[in-house]
Amino acid sequence: MELEFNPHLLWYVIGYGIFMIILGVIYSKKVSNSDDFILAGKSLGPIVLMGTLLATWVGSGTVTGGPNSIAYSHGIWPGIGYVTPSLIGIMLLMAISAKIRNYGKYTISQVLNMKYGPVASFISTIVIILAYVGIVSYQFKGVGFILHVSTGISVETGTILGAAIIIFLATIGGLMSVAPTDAFSAFLILIGLIIAVPLVISVSGGWSNIAAEMPSERFNLLGNLTPLQLLGFYVPALFLLLGDQNMYQRISASNSNRTTKIGTIGWIIGMLIATPIVALIAFSAKTIFPGIDPGMALIATTLVIPSFIGGLLIAAVTAFIVTTGNSYLLSAATNITFDIYGAYINKHASDKQKLMFMKMLIPILGVIAFLLTSFFPSVLAIQMYSYTVYGAGITPALLAIFLWPKVTKQAGISSMVLGVISTLIWEFSGNPLGINSSLISIPIAILTLLIVTVFTKQKTITY
DSSP: OOOOOOTHHHHHHHHHHHHHHHHHHHHHTTOOSHHHHHHGGGOBOHHHHHHHHHHHHSSHHHHTSHHHHHHHHHOHHHHHTTHHHHHHHHHHHHHTHHHHHHHOOSSHHHHHHHHHOHHHHHHHHHHHHHHHHHHHHHHHHHHHHHHHHHHOOOHHHHHHHHHHHHHHHHHHHHHHHHHHHHHHHHHHHHHHHHHHHHHHHHHTTOHHHHHHHSOGGGGSTTTTOOHHHHHHHHHHHHHHHHHOHHHHHHHHTBSSHHHHHHHHHHHHHHHHHHHHHHHHHHHHHHHHSTTSOGGGHHHHGGGTSOHHHHHHHHHHHHHHHHHHHHHHHHHHHHHHIIIIIIIIIOTTOOHHHHHHHHHHHHHHHHHHHHHHTTSSSSHHHHHHHHHHHHHHHTHHHHHHHHHOTTOOHHHHHHHHHHHHHHHHHHHHTTOGGGOOTHHHHHHHHHHHHHHHHHHHHHHHHHO
8 A cells, every 4th residue: 555645634743732832831931940941840740750751762763663663674573572671671770760869960971970080971971962862863753754644745844844843842841841741642642552553453454464464474583583683673772771861860850769669660561551552553554554664654554544543643653752852852952061061161150051051052952963864774773873872882881880889980981982982883884794783882881891890999909
């Protein structure tokens, strides 16, 4: 079947977009300082916390990349299994959530600075910019896909419009306005996915027809992937989540440790619902639209189910993509403001000056993210690069602070430097042997952390 745009879907996108903007503007009036802008005044309750954690993590990376693209291109079980690294990561974060809240910092770089010093803080800021600008770029592209199926405009034009919307919402109110819209969007998309999945399977001719049309290998445990290829998709997601500044900020923004526990349990439940359903819908879409860009699989199915359900789903998907883009833009701008501008350029900047600098910086980062969309062949390619450069450059050194107090300053800095360098070398070499860079750079970062700690500890004892 050919893609034929449905203009009726656009009204759902516009309607929900207007609702999000109004809600964002209302909550932005509660912002009076940086604590409100970045951590929502540490006031998030369990429902809003669950929603904002889910919506931030399940953005374009899920509905256009991750389980969507993997299920469409490689098989049903690898797509469903993509929830596994998220579950492992969430449970580990829940275990250390009290320690995260006790630190109460605005940025990951500030946490790293306390343990490893200003050099580590500066390196981490650069890594976060490299990774988060990449993540924001495919949120823009996700909106481009949505506007393409709902209006017929080119993906490129839709991407420009998506960039404008995301940049505006990120600028006006920070986390104080992002978190409530996240929560509403999270519940809307869960409802939309649950209703949509049986309808999409039915349009595909039923499960028996899907099974008959698909190559048998697409039903294998690994699909058409090798074990190394599968790990190459799963490992980056795990290591991004374990060190993701957005998640640490949201945990710090909760109003109590009990709220954090309840919110993360709700996050787990949401992931167990959303990820497998996204994979099922994308896998079914292969029989309806066999030749489309894999990133459009789930979005394209909104054209073949009843307009009301399709509109509900596409509005919720739009919301997830937009709020994820908001969050990562805000997070990257926070780093530059506090860890470069406030630490080196204007050490005596007032809170108001930092807030103004951050709001001016967000559009600049947004433009850079937009330019990045032209350098990668697919959403999945951008996603794997962004996840890996962060997962190798920051996560091992960051987790060691909470889990291994004996880790040394030299080890943390060495791990970060080698993690980033090995990722970039492997990526620019075109992933030799078809091996994802995460399977090279993350082990290098972890081994460096262990080995350098052992040798620098011995040196300390000798002296």
